[in-house]
Amino acid sequence: MRTTSTTRLRRSTLLAASFATAAALTLGACGGSDDDKKNDAAVLDVSAAPDSQKAATVLDQPFTKPDLVLTDTTGEKFDLRERTAGKPTLVYFGYTNCPDVCPLTMSNIAIAAKKLPAAERAKLQVVFITTDPKRDTPKALGSWLKGQDPDFIGLTGDFDAIQAGARRLGISVEPAHKDKNGKTVSTHGTQVVAFSPKTDKGYVLYGEQATADDYTKDLPRLVEGRKP
DSSP: OOOOSOOSOOOOHHHHHHHHHHHHHOOEETTOOHHHHHTTHHHHHHHOOTTOOOSEEEEEEEEEOOOOEEEETTSOEEEHHHHHTTSOEEEEEEOTTOSSHHHHHHHHHHHHHHTSOHHHHHHOEEEEEESOTTTOOHHHHHHHHHTTOTTSEEEEOOHHHHHHHHHTTTOOBOOOEEOTTSOEEOEEOOOEEEEOTTTOEEEEEEOTTOOHHHHHHHHHHHHTTOOO
16 A cells, blocks of 8 residues: 655745645545556645655645536536535545545545534535446445545546546645556545635645544634634
C-alpha cells in the first residue's frame, strides 16, 4: 500500500500562491508501488513544510465551489453549489476501494464531527466525491459511507465532470487504471477543501497528514466560517 502527497502545510502567502500548482501535481494512488513513491519526491519539495505545526493552509485567494450536479447515494441528483450554499462544507475526492488514505481521512473527519455540539454538527456538510464512478455506484458508495458516518454525503456520476470539478480546486484526478499487479487503483489528489458558510469559497486546505485531533480542533471554527 502507498501513502503519498503533501505533508503538514504551513500558512503563508508563498504557499498559497503556489498551492494550486502543487496540488495539481500531487497525487495519491492508493495501493501504488514503491517506484511511484520515488516519482513524488520533487512534488514534496514544492509543497511540504516539515517545520510547521499547522495542519491547515488558509488561502489568500479562495477557490470557487465547483458547479457540479452529480448523483447521491439515494440515486437522486445533487447540485453541489445549491445544496451546500451557506453551509460549512468539507469536500474530498477519493474512492471506496482505497486501502489507506481515503478511509483514514474520512474516519478522522467523522471522529471530529461527532465531537461537535448537535447544532453545529447539523450545519456541517461533509461531501465525498468518488474518483472511481464505475465501481462506486450510489449503493456501493452509500454502504461504504455508513461505516464512516451516515450523515456524510456521497456523490458519483460522470467521470469527466468529476475530474473537471476537482481541477477547479487544484486537485488532479486520473481515470482508474490497473497497476502492475492487475489491481484497479484510482490516482487522485488527497486534499480536503473547507468552504466557508459566509462566502461559499474554499478557503482552507488540509493535507493527508491532518489528524483527527487537527479536525477536532478546527471544525468549531470552520463551522462558523472563521480561520482555523
